[in-house]
Amino acid sequence: MKKVMLFLMLAVFTLSLSSFKVEKATVSDVIDPCYEEAIEVGETMDGYNGKSGAYYAFIYMTTFCTSDSFVNQ
Amino acid sequence: MKKRLFYTTALYSAVFFYCNIVISQSGRIEYKNNATIGSYFNKIKEKSELEFKKYEALAIYERDVKRKIRYELKFNQNCSLFQPIINGSADKEVKIGIQAEGIYYKDSISNTCFIDRRFENFEIQLLAVDWTISNEEKNILGYKCIKAIGFKKTKKNDKETKKKIEAWYTKDIKLEYGPLGFGDLPGIILQLDYGSYHLLATSVEIGEDIEIKKPKIKSKKITEFEFSKIMKTRNK
Numbered sequence: 001m002k003k004v005m006l007f008l009m010l011a012v013f014t015l016s017l018s019s020f021k022v023e024k025a026t027v028s029d030v031i032d033p034c035y036e037e038a039i040e041v042g043e044t045m046d047g048y049n050g051k052s053g054a055y056y057a058f059i060y061m062t063t064f065c066t067s068d069s070f071v072n073q
Numbered sequence: 074m075k076k077r078l079f080y081t082t083a084l085y086s087a088v089f090f091y092c093n094i095v096i097s098q099s100g101r102i103e104y105k106n107n108a109t110i111g112s113y114f115n116k117i118k119e120k121s122e123l124e125f126k127k128y129e130a131l132a133i134y135e136r137d138v139k140r141k142i143r144y145e146l147k148f149n150q151n152c153s154l155f156q157p158i159i160n161g162s163a164d165k166e167v168k169i170g171i172q173a174e175g176i177y178y179k180d181s182i183s184n185t186c187f188i189d190r191r192f193e194n195f196e197i198q199l200l201a202v203d204w205t206i207s208n209e210e211k212n213i214l215g216y217k218c219i220k221a222i223g224f225k226k227t228k229k230n231d232k233e234t235k236k237k238i239e240a241w242y243t244k245d246i247k248l249e250y251g252p253l254g255f256g257d258l259p260g261i262i263l264q265l266d267y268g269s270y271h272l273l274a275t276s277v278e279i280g281e282d283i284e285i286k287k288p289k290i291k292s293k294k295i296t297e298f299e300f301s302k303i304m305k306t307r308n309k
Contacts, residue, residue, distance in 0.1 A: 027120040032113055033307040039127055054134035055166060061131065062173030064191055066304035068111045068268040069175065069253045070297050071200060071227040071236050 032072070034065035098248055099149040100279035102263070103158070107271040108139035112236075136269065138170040144272065146252060147283050148261065152180035153250035154285050177254040178287050184254050187290050190304060194292035197300050199254040200225050202238060206258075213263040214277055216243040221258055227298070239266040246279065 042057030066072065110118075114132035118125040125132075141163070146155045155177040160167070175188035175197075186197045202223040209220040218241040225236045240255060241264035251262025252272045263274040295303075 027117070027124050030113075030116045030120055032305050034304055035113060035128070035131075037307050039131065042131065052130070052134075054130040057131045058134050058138065058166065059169060061135070062169055064304070064308045066190075066301050067173065067175065067188070068113070069186070069270065070197070070301055071225050072113065072301055072305070 032065065035061065038065060098246065098279075099283050100246075100277065101148075101283065102146045102261070102274050102278075103276045104144045104146070104252055104272040105275050106139050106142060106144065107273065108136050109269050109271060110136050112268040134166075135170075138166050139269065141167045142170055142174065143275075144174075144252060146250065146261075147285055148248055148250045149283050149285055150248070152178065152285050152287070153248070153256070154178055154288075155250075155252050155254065176288055176290075177252075179250060179254055179256055180287070183287075184256075186254055187288050187292060191308065194290050195300060196290070196292040196294045198294065198296050200297045202255060202257065204240075204258060211241065213241060213243070214274055216245050216263060216277070218243045218263055219260075223255070227301075236268070240264065246277075 038057045038060040041060040042053035042055075045051075045056035046053030048056070109115075110132040114125065114128050114135075117128055143158045143160075144155065145158050146153060148154075157171045157174045159171060163171070172189070175186040177184075177186045177199075179185075184199045184201075186199060188195050188197060202225055204221045204223040207220045207222065211218055211220075221240045221242060223238040223240065225238065227234050227236060238255060240251060240258060240262045242251065242258040242260040242262045244260040246261040247259065248261050249256040249258060251258070252265045253267060253270065255262060255265060255267070263277070265272045
């Protein structure tokens with residue numbers, strides 16, 4: 001009985017870990033490095049000259065990243 | 074006598090209207106953009122709400138800027154030009170948004186977008202669209218419009234993915250043009266939903282003899298696939 005319980009626990013543990021990995025892989029698959037960089041710039045510049053981080057992230061994005069009018073590779 | 078005069082005037086008016094719309098086939102359409110958040114941000118949101126939090130402020134900022142930009146489509150029998158309307162009195166962020174939008178030129182040979190990214194000018198050869206025409210109809214600015222659904226096909230890790238386009242075109246202007254380089258339908262597009270773009274015609278001017286020239290911008294010729302691939306890399 002103990003062995004069965006242990007086996008079940010291990011199975012549940014393995015499944016939970018594997019499903020977590022699948023979700024993580026799917027998100028990272030979607031991540032665009034250029035947009036990530038825009039966010040980093042926004043975080044660094046937030047508050048400079050009284051402008052928000054989103055303002056600087058937007059400038060970065062429109063200078064270096066793709067546009068929504070094109071297909072995404 | 075009065076009746077005859079009335080009918081003659083009505084006939085002349087109808088002929089004049091027909092000539093303007095069907096024969097002259099030259100004009101200008103203005104569009105507003107009821108923008109939503111970008112496709113990229115939407116994908117992130119679908120996968121992970123937690124990850125999206127990081128991007129939320131930027132996604133909303135971009136959407137709000139895009140909503141302030143108005144666009145124009147100039148067309149004649151031979152070609153069309155679609156671009157944002159430059160507004161000198163616009164806020165700084167709107168001016169940045171306008172600069173980031175491309176200029177779309179379409180004729181019988183080419184369908185390209187001129188865009189500035191990473192301090193370089195690109196001339197992007199736009200992908201063709203597979204259209205399916207539906208029987209749905211609606212009225213936009215007095216023009217009877219028909220709905221068409223299209224797809225731009227992309228390849229990602231050797232898997233083919235599709236990006237959907239919904240267009241409403243009118244046969245009253247029998248030219249194969251529309252916003253963002255879309256067209257190849259039996260009439261001009263008055264409404265277009267594609268990614269975060271939700272462009273709706275706010276005015277149609279027909280009858281002017283408009284001269285349109287392909288922009289002369291020294292730029293690197295590139296396909297849409299290649300452009301997206303380059304822009305996805307980190308800049309640093």
